[in-house]
Every structure is written in structure tokens, then in C-alpha cells.
Amino acid sequence: MLQPELKLRRDKIRALMAQQEIDAALITCNVNLIYTYGRVVSGYLYLPLNAPARLFIKRPNNIEGEHIHPIRKPEQLPDLLKECGLPLPAKLMLEGDELAYTEYTRLAACFPEATVVNGTPLIRKARSVKTSIELEMFRRSGIAHTKAYEQIPTVYKPGMTDRQLSIEIERLMRLEGCLGIFRTFGQSMEIFMGSLLAGDNATAPAPYDFALGGEGLDPSLPIGANGALLQPGQSLMVDMGGNFNGYMGDMSRVFSIGKLSEKAYAAHQTCLEIQEAVVEKAKPGAVCEDLYNTAIDLVTKAGFADYFMGAGQKAKFIGHGIGLEINEAPVLAPRMKQELEPGMVFALEPKIVLPGVGPLGIENSWAVTAEGVEKLTLCKEEIIEM
Amino acid sequence: MLQPELKLRRDKIRALMAQQEIDAALITCNVNLIYTYGRVVSGYLYLPLNAPARLFIKRPNNIEGEHIHPIRKPEQLPDLLKECGLPLPAKLMLEGDELAYTEYTRLAACFPEATVVNGTPLIRKARSVKTSIELEMFRRSGIAHTKAYEQIPTVYKPGMTDRQLSIEIERLMRLEGCLGIFRTFGQSMEIFMGSLLAGDNATAPAPYDFALGGEGLDPSLPIGANGALLQPGQSLMVDMGGNFNGYMGDMSRVFSIGKLSEKAYAAHQTCLEIQEAVVEKAKPGAVCEDLYNTAIDLVTKAGFADYFMGAGQKAKFIGHGIGLEINEAPVLAPRMKQELEPGMVFALEPKIVLPGVGPLGIENSWAVTAEGVEKLTLCKEEIIEM
Known part of the structure; x- marks a missing residue:
């Protein structure tokens, strides 16, 4: 440095x-x-x-x-x-x-x-307001993260479990330069490289304060994939930590095993619209709770409020600052009066969990600029059928 | 539970x-x-x-x-x-x-x-004295860890970097059920899944209190593989955390790219002899510093003291308790008067780093029994040529 x-x-x-x-x-x-x-x-x-x-x-x-x-x-x-x-x-x-x-x-x-x-x-x-060198590190990390996710359909094979697919995606991430380690603030948050949630496992509540849960593979780490077979009609969400140079880029994308129900595509579309509406308002001076409320208003109108940010147990935020740790300031949550400033970097993750289908929605990392925000994670955002 | x-x-x-x-x-x-x-x-x-x-x-x-x-x-x-x-x-x-x-x-x-x-x-x-159920979890974990390591020669390809080989070994570990997460005691110790150290990268000192170092791939995580090409005449050591059920089994094995120098085989043999001598003395009532001194006496007689437990920077222990974290009691180190008790589980890791060759030596996990110790990690211990 x-x-x-x-x-x-x-x-x-x-x-x-x-x-x-x-x-x-x-x-x-x-x-x-x-x-x-x-x-x-x-x-x-x-x-x-x-x-x-x-x-x-x-x-x-x-x-x-x-x-x-x-x-x-x-x-x-x-x-x-x-x-x-x-x-x-x-x-x-x-x-x-x-x-x-x-x-x-x-x-x-x-x-x-x-x-x-x-x-x-x-x-x-x-740390919450990044320097131009830190922003450049996030951009580079976003490119590598994107490159790894774009290869995900090539490693899927019918008959895989969520665990097996997760392992192949972890390998793709590592080959693109991911350091693997997932740094969090506070002693109670922990996860391996990130999570892959498929089908109803996405409804399983976890002890950690991540957006979604998952049963996990062992009671000593109850988060993420649970070893279930991937089934036609299920959606799955990949949310791997994008740590390529110390900075924790954050991106989620949804894939489907065959076609999903109409409702699933509608739920996904709602999340994309929430992202668009929040991003439209996200600029210096925007208040975090207003961004949160924008999301809640839209998801309520769309009829998906019961499934937003989790089914049985819900995360009480739609986004969070990122940096050397995955959970930095600012937090896009109720009662957060903090205003966005140029140089802040945050993950925005409107997500819906549909019982019987799985997780839908989107997550990208964004840098606050002088006039608005810059997207750092660049994969296409529709549901990719595998 | x-x-x-x-x-x-x-x-x-x-x-x-x-x-x-x-x-x-x-x-x-x-x-x-x-x-x-x-x-x-x-x-x-x-x-x-x-x-x-x-x-x-x-x-x-x-x-x-x-x-x-x-x-x-x-x-x-x-x-x-x-x-x-x-x-x-x-x-x-x-x-x-x-x-x-x-x-x-x-x-x-x-x-x-x-x-x-x-x-x-x-x-x-x-926690340092395990229950019979915890010991059984360690045994199961040792079997899975062994199964993963036995496949290492099948994923090596000439022309690989240490990083590439490490990624394939991480995948083997995950496929055998490794949870991936590496838990340590204290805020300053951190590593991804474990380390692969090849050639002179094993001489690079690290900030962490692990037995060996390595430059790492990024200044934000300066430990382990550094991306160098694996070369004929080099040794490499695989030391991945064996967390299959919460319990951190610990095992290192050495591989060679082609043949090594005579001195390298002699150094490896010295470590095996140190293991044998320490294990012979390891039983309830044995004092940790005595076990450490046994190792130092042997390595000094063998002429490898300058390279024992690191080249430029040396670890000041030859073993450490393991459990839900990688660094538990007891510690096999100077001035440690603690006595072994039945149910304690520790990793014993006599290691020598030869400049120009790489790391040699051995690490196994051991449970203290009523009369002696039981080996929990079961791979063969000679240098495996790839």
C-alpha cells in the first residue's frame, strides 16, 4: 500500500x-x-x-x-x-x-x-467512506466476482445436491482469485465462503444476522446449504462473499432448475423493481430508513410482504455497508437516520422466499457517487435456467 | 446433541x-x-x-x-x-x-x-478434556480428513501453482464433508481453510502464530500459498483444517515434485523420529515442556535445529490442543508445566523448513488415553512423490 x-x-x-x-x-x-x-x-x-x-x-x-x-x-x-x-x-x-x-x-x-x-x-x-483507491479495489473485485458467477451454469449437473453445487462454485470463486476468508464485524456472525440456498431450505431460520438463513450442514454452523437434492421447479440463490483483495464485495444471483411458477417470476420482478426504485433515490443526502421504507411500500403493494427478507424469520434490513468486513455502516433499515455520503459502498439485497419454490431477488454492491450510485457487480439479473 | x-x-x-x-x-x-x-x-x-x-x-x-x-x-x-x-x-x-x-x-x-x-x-x-462423544467425533473427522488427503495425488497436474493445487485440495476436503470454516481462539489468528506451503515460500514469516507461515496471496491475508509455480525438487506440505463436525482435526502431509535432496529425506525422517519419541512419552502425567524438550534434543542431535519449526522466524511450540478451536489447551512448548490428562486431544507437528527445498515433517492429531495416546489421523507418513 x-x-x-x-x-x-x-x-x-x-x-x-x-x-x-x-x-x-x-x-x-x-x-x-x-x-x-x-x-x-x-x-x-x-x-x-x-x-x-x-x-x-x-x-x-x-x-x-x-x-x-x-x-x-x-x-x-x-x-x-x-x-x-x-x-x-x-x-x-x-x-x-x-x-x-x-x-x-x-x-x-x-x-x-x-x-x-x-x-x-x-x-x-x-472506514464507511471509501477512498478512491478502495473504490478501485471494489471495482476490480466486482469484475472477478462477476466472472466467477458467469461460469456457474457450466458446473451444474442434474442430480446434484445444493452442497455439491456450492463446492463447485466455491472452486470457481477461488480460481478467479477469491481469498475465501469471510470477515464479519462482531463475534457472533460467521459463515464459510458464503451461501447457496435452494428450495425450502431458504425458509429455514438461522442464528446469524444475514439476510437469509438455511439449515446448514451441521449444528456447529447452521447457515446455508443443507445437502438436499436440487429439484426441478426450485429456485436457488448464490450469495458468495466476494473477497478478492480484502474488500468484501457482495452479490446474489438466482438460478432455476427448469421452469418456475408464474408467482416466482413475479416475485423476482418485484425485487428488481425495488432495486430500481431504491437506486433511483440513493444519492448523497438520502436517508437510510427512507430507502428501506421505499422497499417495504413496493413489496407490500406487490403482495409479497409476507415473504420479503425471509419467510418464518425476517431480516430487518434491505442493505448494509460493505468494506473490509461484510457488515459495515450504513445499514438500510428502519429508524436509521444516517444519510448516504459520496464514497460509501453498500450491498442492496431485496429478496423474497416463496415456500415450495425457494429464494428470489437480487443483490448488488453499489458505490455512492456525487450524483447517485455506481453498480460494482455486473452479472445479468434475470433468473438463469439450468 | x-x-x-x-x-x-x-x-x-x-x-x-x-x-x-x-x-x-x-x-x-x-x-x-x-x-x-x-x-x-x-x-x-x-x-x-x-x-x-x-x-x-x-x-x-x-x-x-x-x-x-x-x-x-x-x-x-x-x-x-x-x-x-x-x-x-x-x-x-x-x-x-x-x-x-x-x-x-x-x-x-x-x-x-x-x-x-x-x-x-x-x-x-x-473443554480441554474431551468426553467420549467428542473423541468419537474426532475419530470420524480423522477418517474423512484421511480420505480427502489420500486423493491429493490424483488432483496434481504438472505446471500447477501452489494456489491451484490448494484449490483442488480444498474441494476434495469439502466433498468429503469438511465444513470449511476454521475456528481459532483470539481475534488475531485467521486463515482460510488451511495452508499449502511449497518450496521457499515455507520460509516466509507470517504475522500469525501458526507453526509455519507463507507469504499468502494478498497483504490482507499473509499466510500460506503465494501463487508460485510448483517446481521439480520442491517439497510441499498440505495442512488443511479438518473441521467436519465442529471439531478441528489437524493433519499435515508432505509431497514432493519429483525427487528431493538426500538432506530433505533425512530431515523428514528426523521429524518422524521426533514424533515417535514424543508419542512414546505422551501419556497421562507427562509434562508438556518435557515433550517439547524431547523434540529439541532430537532435532539438535540430528543437526536440523536451525531449520526446526521455521527458518527465519520460528514457532515456539511443537504441538497444541485442538477441539472446537484449533488452538486449545494444552500447548507443547517451553515452560509449560501442564500435565497431559486422559481425554485431551492435541496436534503434534514437528516440522523442518529447508531453504531451496521446502517444508518437511509431519502432523497428526492424538487423543490421550489411560495408558498413552491414540492416533486420530491415519494417512501414510512418508513423503509422497507426485
Whole structure:
């Protein structure tokens, strides 16, 4: 990662720190190190408000340079900062929503004179508005994601289970460069590479806060494909995480085994119309809850409200910010007064689950521009018959 | 999961709680819910010392039964406990090494009268000694893992990169039932399904605390395969996470592209001898640091100490407990006075990295029995030429 880009990102965080009179941030969680240092290391990035950042590194042992110092344990930080000629912070921020309780208290105890505050919301706010380099990474990721999805019909064979088809799609994603790992914010969300939901398995509620559920293959990971045979008349939705360079692109597409019922095509069309209506309103200044309500109004008029965003259990959002993690700000949900800003990137996923058929709908990733939004995921959007 | 098994696990935790006079545990992290409730849910398992456990559940919305209660937010817990006729705890334990700082403090604030302590070490201690059902799950997982590895030579094609071969092996693992997800303890360890390290990429140091490193494919995930062409004269090591049912079996095997140098075969043989010597001593009462020192003595005598457990950067352990996470107790490392107990399961991984050749050595998963250890991963152990 080039220094000017890292400086830009660090300065976005510093601007928010200044508003809260925070003197320094101590950053040690992987995604925040990717954001502020450009790669994962084991160590601490110390980000003062008014001085260059310092990296205190445990591993790997082959990184050297200006403002980079080896460290064994965080208790060395105060002395190392003094050696660098840096004052100890009066107000320090730590990653309070991400660090484990014992790790946070250990780090806070290294600075007994400091007021320690939770910096996670602030860092996530900075991360929610992407730089032009981050947007370019999303565009590249969208192209690779699209290329993988376009090959899906070539790996389908009649008589497959949802699990078998999912495995072949995972392979396509990996061959196009997907790193595989699926990063989420918060300890309770987890999934392998993404999900393939076919038929009534899409009605199965899951413990996780994803848009749709699925029974999964094992009680230790109850999400996604459940091993059932793919059957004629079923729809299936592919929703694999598009992590090709650290940024979690998000795209869902629907396929059918033979023809579907008329109602299924109507439901799918409704989701495309919701996407169109929301995208029409999505621009800087648009309020997230208004976008959500636009979707609810349309799906209610179309008569599919009971099946929108899940059958028995429903997701209470139609879209979510994406970035280094799949669940970033903003969230397109009820009571969210947040306004869109240029540089925000979000996934919009109006989805309907029809019992007896399966999941319908669409998901694309969008970047907010000066005037509207730019689509980052480019596969065709109709139901593809296999 | 059957109730008697869950009761057995909960009682293992309760026995340790009694020693510290802890009245109740509040469990909400996924792996600990799998352990104590048998599956992932979004919610809280409240485990009193002297009364049946109660599950307070947010999602999924289709779980009902005795001692199961819906909940929206943790602030409802005190009232819900009173409705159940349960007293509020005087001493409560939370998952302090796993919960985020803000989540821990939020839960603690729900019980303002209670003394709140970190329960993670205690739960991990209970989890470190497996039940007979957990051991059986490890055995089943070892069989599937072995079946996948035995097919590796069939997917190798000359001219492949390490990345391409890794993708085909990931697919074999998935087809044999691997769930894919790789669970670790601590926020800083992460990897996709596992690693394939070939040639000098095995000398690349990584930020993570795995036995070996590798440059990886992207700075956002600097571990494992780096996309280099597989070359004659190179060794490669496959080390994929064997998660087939929640339990993280661990096995590494070495393959060669054509013949290797004499020194490489000698290094591999040294690792097999280290395994034999450590396994000979591994039984209830054996001290972890003694097992580590046994390995160091042997590798030093054999003249490979400089290359043991990494070339430029070395792992400071030769083995680690495994379970629902890849890094559990016990750890076979210097200064670890912990003794092996029947029911513990660990991976033993003596590995040597030879610059110019690649990684050599072995890794198997072992269960501690009454008299010794039982091998859980059963592939042949010599270098397989491809």
C-alpha cells in the first residue's frame, strides 16, 4: 500500500479523533491494521493526532523501516513511546467493540494516566467512506466476482445436491482469485465462503444476522446449504462473499432448475423493481430508513410482504455497508437516520422466499457517487435456467 | 446433541465453577454455545451452579422447549431469571477473553450487584478434556480428513501453482464433508481453510502464530500459498483444517515434485523420529515442556535445529490442543508445566523448513488415553512423490 493512501486513511481517523479531543489511537485488530497499515501484522499501530504513526511489531520479523519498532509485549509501549520522543496520551482510544475484554483492559492498564475510550465506532465511521483507491479495489473485485458467477451454469449437473453445487462454485470463486476468508464485524456472525440456498431450505431460520438463513450442514454452523437434492421447479440463490483483495464485495444471483411458477417470476420482478426504485433515490443526502421504507411500500403493494427478507424469520434490513468486513455502516433499515455520503459502498439485497419454490431477488454492491450510485457487480439479473 | 452429553459438559464447567465459588455462567460465544448447547444460536445460555441451564434465545425463532425462553436484549435477563424462580448470582462469570470489551461491560452492567469474573480460562480448561462423544467425533473427522488427503495425488497436474493445487485440495476436503470454516481462539489468528506451503515460500514469516507461515496471496491475508509455480525438487506440505463436525482435526502431509535432496529425506525422517519419541512419552502425567524438550534434543542431535519449526522466524511450540478451536489447551512448548490428562486431544507437528527445498515433517492429531495416546489421523507418513 502506498504511503499517501495510508496517510489519507489515517488522517480520516485523525479528523474524527480531533472532534473528540483524542490524542492517540492504538490499533491492533486485523481489519483496522489492514486499513491503516495496508497489511495484517501482529503488533500495534500507534496513531498520534499530531505526529506520524509508529508501528510496534511482534511478527513477522522481516518488516523494518522508519517509524517501525520491534516489541514483545504491550507493557513496553510507554517506554518505547518515550524513546521515540512521543508524549503519553491524555486521551487514548482502543478498539472497544473488537478487542476482547481482557485484551482491552490489559492495553488500557499500560496507560494508567490516560482516559481510555472506545474508538471502534470512530474507526468504522472513517472506514464507511471509501477512498478512491478502495473504490478501485471494489471495482476490480466486482469484475472477478462477476466472472466467477458467469461460469456457474457450466458446473451444474442434474442430480446434484445444493452442497455439491456450492463446492463447485466455491472452486470457481477461488480460481478467479477469491481469498475465501469471510470477515464479519462482531463475534457472533460467521459463515464459510458464503451461501447457496435452494428450495425450502431458504425458509429455514438461522442464528446469524444475514439476510437469509438455511439449515446448514451441521449444528456447529447452521447457515446455508443443507445437502438436499436440487429439484426441478426450485429456485436457488448464490450469495458468495466476494473477497478478492480484502474488500468484501457482495452479490446474489438466482438460478432455476427448469421452469418456475408464474408467482416466482413475479416475485423476482418485484425485487428488481425495488432495486430500481431504491437506486433511483440513493444519492448523497438520502436517508437510510427512507430507502428501506421505499422497499417495504413496493413489496407490500406487490403482495409479497409476507415473504420479503425471509419467510418464518425476517431480516430487518434491505442493505448494509460493505468494506473490509461484510457488515459495515450504513445499514438500510428502519429508524436509521444516517444519510448516504459520496464514497460509501453498500450491498442492496431485496429478496423474497416463496415456500415450495425457494429464494428470489437480487443483490448488488453499489458505490455512492456525487450524483447517485455506481453498480460494482455486473452479472445479468434475470433468473438463469439450468 | 443428546441431553446426557450436554449435562456432562455443563457439569464439567460447574465443577470448576464450584472451586471458585462462582454461582452462574452466562455463555454467549459461538464455540461455547456449541459446547454447552450443541449448536450455534444467537442468545445466552445461563448456567447456574445448582440448577438446570436456561437458554435465552434471540434467533433462530423455531427453537422451543423446557428451559428455553425468548429474549430481545440482555437487559431483560434479571427479570427473566426472576420469572424462572432463579436468584440473581452473587458471583457471575462471563467469557472475558472472547467477548468484546463493550459487550462484556454491557452484560456485566445487567448484574450490578454481582461480582463478575472472566470465565474463559475455566471453560477452556473444561473443554480441554474431551468426553467420549467428542473423541468419537474426532475419530470420524480423522477418517474423512484421511480420505480427502489420500486423493491429493490424483488432483496434481504438472505446471500447477501452489494456489491451484490448494484449490483442488480444498474441494476434495469439502466433498468429503469438511465444513470449511476454521475456528481459532483470539481475534488475531485467521486463515482460510488451511495452508499449502511449497518450496521457499515455507520460509516466509507470517504475522500469525501458526507453526509455519507463507507469504499468502494478498497483504490482507499473509499466510500460506503465494501463487508460485510448483517446481521439480520442491517439497510441499498440505495442512488443511479438518473441521467436519465442529471439531478441528489437524493433519499435515508432505509431497514432493519429483525427487528431493538426500538432506530433505533425512530431515523428514528426523521429524518422524521426533514424533515417535514424543508419542512414546505422551501419556497421562507427562509434562508438556518435557515433550517439547524431547523434540529439541532430537532435532539438535540430528543437526536440523536451525531449520526446526521455521527458518527465519520460528514457532515456539511443537504441538497444541485442538477441539472446537484449533488452538486449545494444552500447548507443547517451553515452560509449560501442564500435565497431559486422559481425554485431551492435541496436534503434534514437528516440522523442518529447508531453504531451496521446502517444508518437511509431519502432523497428526492424538487423543490421550489411560495408558498413552491414540492416533486420530491415519494417512501414510512418508513423503509422497507426485
